[in-house]
Amino acid sequence: MCGIVAAVTQSNIINILIDSIKKLEYRGYDSSGLAVIDYNNNIIRIRCVGKVDELIKEVNKKKIFGSIGMAHTRWATHGRISKENTHPHISSNIIVVHNGIINNNAILRIFLQKQGYIFSSDTDTEVIAHLLHWEQKKKKDSLHTVIQKSIKQLHGNYSMVVIDKNNPSQLIAVRSGSPLVIGLGMEGNFVASDQIALLHITKRFIYLEEGDIAIIQKKEINIFNKKNFKIQRKITRSHVEYQSVKKGKYSHYMEKEIYEQPRSIKNTLKHYLQKNNTIYFPELKKNNIFYHAEHIQIVACGTSYNAAMVSRYWFEALANTPCDVEIASEFSSRKLAVKRKSFLITLSQSGETADTLSALRHSKKLGYLGNLTICNMEGSSLVKESDFCILTHAGIEIGVASTKSFTAQLTVLLMLVSKIANFKKNYLVSKNIIQVLNTLPDKIEEILKKNELIKTIANKLSNKKNILFLGRGEQYPIAIEGALKLKEISYIHAEAYPAGELKHGPLALIDKNMTVIIVAPNNALLEKIKNNIKEICSREGIIYVFSDQDFDYEENINIIKLPYIEELIAPICYIIPLQLLAYYIALSKGKDIDQPRHLAKSVTVE
């Protein structure tokens, strides 16, 4: 959440700051700003409400030069969306950008006001700026010492970059709960909250660890760990291609990521499916403690939670392993009774979701057998802090509404189920899963060809105010994910129900104005779903059924006929048309698909 970029180089950094912060816009886009120290040692700050393009317009109007500076794109937490609340924040000679939340900011604000500081914003970031200034004024310590003293007083999760105008040769980066990466350049060095921001400049990165403070100069970087020991952190060469984070021929990242799914799934399978048709997870070698679990507890948020919900049906039905799934923020905020021999799995695209991270940390005090993260981002906090990790290899996902990560997560989860089935000597199930997974990329390719039909339906549905999604069994979480996609990007109110619950409430909503979307593949539950369809028809609801089956003709039923799909992979396939539907509805409504209002890709605050 929020994007940070900072640079100290030999030449003018304005274009670098602008280009890099634009690439972090998916982390928050309420407002953005930058500050540099110009060649006359003045602080020049520009801040704008709205997208980074507004900032670019303002910067282009002025001729600004400077070889040290920082930029920020904000997702508002403390203080409304306004220019005053936009970063960077300044206290005399101190400039700060920050990501995260300072929980005790109100107490600190009162203290600093008593010392005579006048606040111009409602943010917790301005509290940091004044606190640093106050500590520096008390005793003329180095900025490093001032930061060390000040962060002892800050409670919360954050990362920040600080520049002191009186020493404009260095920027100091602090990581405490939110990620920061240093990019090593030829002419200088850079900091960002995500490597994506810097891929056009460098491929060499240092990932800061929790509690690190880095003093970054043009030609030198010194890092101190939380015990204040000077340490060397590993330089990593990124394998992410800059081209892969471009939209290419697509209008939106979400569109690109939907159509990329046959390839991203192929890639996921390639990493774990061996030539001899066995699955190999390098971290979960034979007899790993994971296989001895009698219960699996999965925690996740958003789309990752929905993937976990699907897998619950698989773990229990195919691997005979009891499984519970919980929203991460709920998991860490209640008193839990941990089941016997339970193993914890966290599921996350970014590996930085604050609620999921805090659930993992919480779980470590509770006596689970161990923990595993299924994650898309190598080197992320969840990966670092978990006992074991399986990467989903979906490739970088930029659209705020998650698509290809979801199907890659399901692919990994189904492979995991196959491994457990094998461990429990249920060889047939294990083998069947592998066989069917091999057909998955082609099946998805086939489904994507339905795009023109789905576009037509999307045009018909774009003026709806409410849409109900129904599914049964493992298609119920698919209905939830379909509804989530739709509300995230089109702002149409969408709700999902298990079809069996219809008569316990939602049926009251059905009339000729209510659209109901139903996912109904051919499985043991089909007959029951057909009854639900009748119930809706009798009450004049308008129905769109996604199915590989035929249904009795009724005037208000629309069938979107999908190819035959094996039951085992049906949930992974049936989300595809729902993703397309949400995308095309939002497109026809002219919505900002990749950056829906109020949302952010990576939610690093609890």
Ligand code: G6P
């Ligand atoms: C945010 C994103 C969602 C995502 C959720 C969980 O809400 O907008 O797309 O599903 O976070 O993120 P994670 O990175 O943990 O999967």
